[in-house]
Amino acid sequence: MSARLQIENLGKSYAAPHGRVCALEAVSLAVQAGEFVAVRGPSGCGKTTLLLAAGALLQPTHGRVLVNGQDLYALAPERRARFRAAHIGFVFQQFHLVPYLDVLDNILSPALALKTSDPVRSRAAELACRFGLQDRLRHVPAALSTGERQRVALARALLNRPRLLLADEPTGNLDAHNGELVLRCLAEFARDGGSVLLVTHEARAEKSATRVVQMEAGRIQ
Amino acid sequence: MKLSHLIRREILHRKLGFALATVSAAVAVAGLVAARAMLQKHDARTEQIITAREAQTRAQMARMEDDYRKMMLKMGFNVLILPKDQNLGDLYAEDYASKYMPEEYATRLARSRVVTINHILPSLQQKIQWPEYARTVLLMGVRGEVYVQNARQQPLLAPVAAGTMVLGHELAKNLKLEAGQQTKLMGREFTVARINPERGNKDDITVWINLAEAQSLLDKPGLINGILALDCTCDTLDRLARIRPEIARILPDTQIVEYASQALARAEARQRAATEAQASLQREKEGRTRLRQEREALAAVLVPVITAGSGVWLGLLALANVRERRDEIGILRALGLRSRQILLIFLGKAVVIGLAGAGLGYALGRGLGMWWRETPDAAAPTLGFWDVHLLALVLVAAPLLAALASWLPALIAAQQDPADVLREA
Ligand SMILES: Nc1ncnc2c1ncn2[C@@H]1O[C@H](COP(=O)(O)OP(=O)(O)OP(=O)(O)O)[C@@H](O)[C@H]1O
């Protein structure tokens, strides 16, 4: 059986004013169903690059990324976007909520990308409840605390029932309590058979993860 | 959730930007609508002016024709048939003919159905001393018209009934006679039937009485000394050449003179006036056409300039909107929205802006057009608020313009690499 997320010999270099900057060098990594993998490394070691490439958002220079056995970059851009909507959820340090949509609509926004027979509204309301947002449904992000914002982002990431969650410093802007909450949620997701790839430079994520991988200068140690 | 919901929320969130864009689209629409309203008003005004001028010209022509008809009656645009041996010098010196011919000539002329003559008026006239007033007058016995065509023909000259007389203006004034009064002429009783208006010629000292009575008073039973033959067909100026041989054939011992050719001159003058009226109407029309062309040319420059300016402004606003929404575009792409959907979000917004701008601009432009008037007079044409075709046009054109102006910014948004924003910590 193939892994949920299979990264093979992944390389990425960026064009820069003075030659190319190599952000990833031959990274290989597999995340299985039920696994919560934390990638730790110093700033600038290529964590975000790895995450975006794994999330079908950044075309690698070489190597492959397979999600549920599907080679992401073998797909045409439109199909890749659809695949992303259906199989991958994202959580970012900056939350990236849509500023003019209220909590409920933000949680619902992934439904724009997919036509599902799912009763998405009730599912969104359910998710909001699960993250303790039931009283904030009609509030826009600007009216929320940072912890609440990250919970909205988490609920949004889960709307389309992806089996893979990619999280980039999801606790970076949160206090200890809210950070804990997010990590617990990710661990729970993994326990229920999902897969989590989290990248961070903080140590606190490690105790929630099932596996910790060290990264240094574009390479997995 | 649908894209339309997203578009609506975004518009409500950034009201100022939307308002600016809408006003910009509205300005372009208003320019077009106002220009069109102005031209519509111009056309209505032209119609008004031309109709009034035409009515005026028509009335003028009718008055002229009526004058002309009366003139022919008074002075005769006509020929005078005289006994052959009448000396014309005597006629002009004395104001009446001294030779006579049978009254029956008039009937004969009428019966012969002379096609070029429409009215035949036999008369017996003589300059006499009105014994009762010791005054020289022109006595004219008339019997009305001897019909040429049929009895229903419009009479040019009302007959004077027996026992009545019609007086010339100066004569009545001088003798202090008024209509209805009784008076005597050569011992016979007459009632003054009517006083003719002043004509400034010998008519003013003429007494018209019934022909039979005149024959009896002047002792000329069954005789007349002139037949006025009036031709109302008025088709050629050289009609004398046509009438003369015809009459000579029927009444061999008569002669024909053209009578009162000043009437012709006046008719010609009137004709010239009519022509001039037509020409001035034509000039008015041409002037209006020229003015319309000028206004059209102005609109043809202004409307595209305003539209282009509005388009550029709309494009810049859309670009600013795209830049402002970089982060949002990035996350929507990460969530799986396709670049075509991002394009639709921006074009959809442009269409909404266009529709709102069309509505607002139509109201503004039409309002302006309704308020504008060429002249401050109250009779200036008014314009209704609704021009369904124009409204339909701007409701299609303005969204198109807005979408076109936003095309490049929308394309930039659709092509934006989501990784760029998502990498930023
Ligand atoms: N667009 C780009 N052009 C050039 N170089 C880039 C670009 N994006 C990233 N890099 C470089 O690639 C390397 C990896 O960047 P990346 O953002 O993946 O690091 P990171 O591990 O996520 O850092 P941090 O912990 O600070 O978020 C860095 O050296 C960075 O400067």
Ligand SMILES: [Mg+2]
């Ligand atoms: Mg990073």
